[in-house]
Amino acid sequence: MQKVLIKNALLINEGKSFKRDLLIEGEYISQIGSSINIDESEVNVIDANGSYLLPGAIDDQVHFREPGLTHKANIGTESRAAVAGGITSFIEMPNTVPQATTQELLEDKFKTASESSYANYSFMFGGTNDNLEELLKTNPRDVAGIKLFLGSSTGNMLVDNEEVLEKIFSSTDLIISVHCEDEGTIKKNFKEQFDKYGDDIPIKLHPKIRSEEACYLSSSKAIALAKKTGARLHIFHLSTAKETELFRNDIPLEEKKITAEVCVHHLWFEENDYDTKGTFIKWNPAVKTANDRAGLWKALLDDRIDVIATDHAPHTIEEKENSYTKAPSGGPLVQHAMVALLNKVSEGVISIEKLVQKMCHNPAILFQVEKRGYLREGYYADLVLVNPNDPWTVEKSNVLYKCGWSPFEGTTFNSKITHTFVNGNLIYNKGQFNDTIKGKRLLFNR
Template sequence: MITQLIKNALIVNEGQKFTGSVLIKDGLIHEIFTGCPENIESDWKVIDATGKLLIPGVIDDQVHFRDPGMPQKGDLFTESRAAVAGGTTSFMDMPNVKPQTLTQELLEERYKLGAEKSLANYSFYMGASNTNLEEVIKTNPKNVCGIKIFMGSSTGNMLVDDIDTLSQIFEKAPLLIATHCEDTPTIDANLETYREKYGDDIPMDYHGEIRSAEACYKSSSKAIELAKKYNTRLHILHLSSGMEMELFDNKLPAKDKRITSEVCVHHLRFNDSDYAQRKARIRWNPAIKTESDQNKLWEALLDDRLDVIATDHAPHTVEEKDGNYMQAAGGGPLVQHSLVTMLEFAHKGKISLEKVIEKMCHAPADVFQVEKRGYIRKGYFADLVLLSEEEWTVNKENILYKCAWSPFEGDRFHYKVDQTFVNGQLVYNQGQIDESVRGERLTFNR
């Protein structure tokens, strides 16, 4: 591998901003300089980053790249390609694929797919069900990101609703448990109420009342109760309601918490007033809720009750998203636009650049104990992103998702990803993608 010097960038890292340079050698960060080094070797490839931001690559702890089994929606190649174009260099993928990842054998098959197809670094969750406890407890904490439990009616027979099974998983899990928390009986009762009134053609803006704050709180509080009982390492995904924010505290840094939390970009960006224009394109589970919920999520993010920002990237075809309330699929593509969306909030003064990098790069590495990633540090893997301040608009021509649409179509951003490095390899460069690059399996300091 060639030695590369990124010089004179505005480095945003570990709560600081400074003009500096980074030397990349053998896929690692070899040296970090304040300013520019005096001696530049003739065989170094020099990238002049004057006027650009240099940040660690984003680590997205919750994606659905749909591989194997749902090729019409996306796959590991297409979605990792979109990810690196958006500055995401590592991802953790969910087990609700076909076949569902419920055995160690199926889990390892997915890692083989990752090695074959992914342009970004990858990890895959082991899935839990009501009947696979023995497989779950075999999971290796050193090379698997976590165990995923669907404590809500989002995904068919992966719903874990047997309290004895839940208790045993929380007691015996050898590594972090990540949960989707919504109470199914509450959702079912709410849905029946609205179907009696509207039939199948329920107005989309009632989605947040059907998959309600109460449904989320009931399930999240149950997960936290179990985690405290068994001292389980728990991470609650895609929190969406203000009510749930009272369940978390900011007394410790993310790396020292036993119970951590995640918020997704779409819950920060949208509220229920946006359903009128964007309709099912912003239908997710858990649902986008009220402006009050959105404001309380922001408050909790800024005061560190919320630890991580992720996407829950979950593409569907346009046909799968169209139709009435009962037909439209929940979920949408996000990895290409998550970083620039959060940087747009920074541009508008709602959050600092340093806080964005903390929540999207540093904290995921800390929460999951990812080995040598998430920071610009000497000896760490050179997962790096260069961005310029440049206005641009999301449109059909620049969307890279296989499903070919985005909930951000028409949105204007003031930051643009110029270059993305994965393990020191320049995988994305000014709109050009080196499709020969392959990421590595994430490992964990546990």
């Protein structure tokens, strides 16, 4: 059994920061203490003085493009980038080719991940207008949940039959995670702009097409349906300040039936960035106004928004360089999400403790992930060491995504992730990867 002693780190865990040692034995954290007495000749020792020690982040929304879209990305390449970015577990979405809308196709993805994923993994089952019977076979113990697209996006898995939606919401106890944009509103807005500009719609109109109205109408309808049926609802990637008014912060997360997520790009970019970034920051839902960004930060900090994720969704440079109507929405983020938000820590926007709550603890609570998301004795040793004072600039040469680009190119981050452990194994060490060990399938306490 391998043993690793991490000494003198500043542990960030459960709302507190404290200098401690941490001992890893095999896959687990075996001891946390102010001074761990052990013969250091029997262990690998890392002196982490000056570094943060964080739980590995759990990213509840990624698109790793396998199967069927592997010219953009695959589970191996993107999970490798994720662990370099401090993400040790991910939940991947069903809109691949073929879509994960049968139990057999879902298990095919698990098999692929078991052979290639550097990080721990789970996948969501995709709901459609006609697969309720198959959906209800989903095992709550070893599948993260159900994903529904209530607005069309990559893969076109739109669920727009209201009778079917109510049946799904009424029939499962699993978390139902939803992409909320009203399709009718988007089509109307798009037609207005297409009639005026044709294929060359200015990218700055993207948030006018995929508007605040489209987002709020869909989110509010989903929440009303969840309240009517008692469903457990999680709304992905909020993008407007108005939507944040729909959520509560007066009860603990464990008691919430309706929860919300925000993604790093909606916390970082705003509509003026289209002038320089163009279609490379085209996402669904769209990056919107500076006021929306401020409203999202406010709701994140006051706990109306529960989780920070990435919605990592790579496309090739050639695809993104197309005109507005042909350029796909989405961008790669798992390598840079944590360090981007650590910049916000250094700016005083968010505390390091709150950041760990939103990226590590809360996804574990929300999805009932077994023995992950915390620095606790007996938990899996999914750990990240961060040097908070080692500036570096994102360049194509240091981007790890298969697509070869990042919306953060040219940005200097203050912090650098130096070590990432997955299940007690040092998978990432100062730019070097252990390619021999793979992550585990996530299990859920339900």
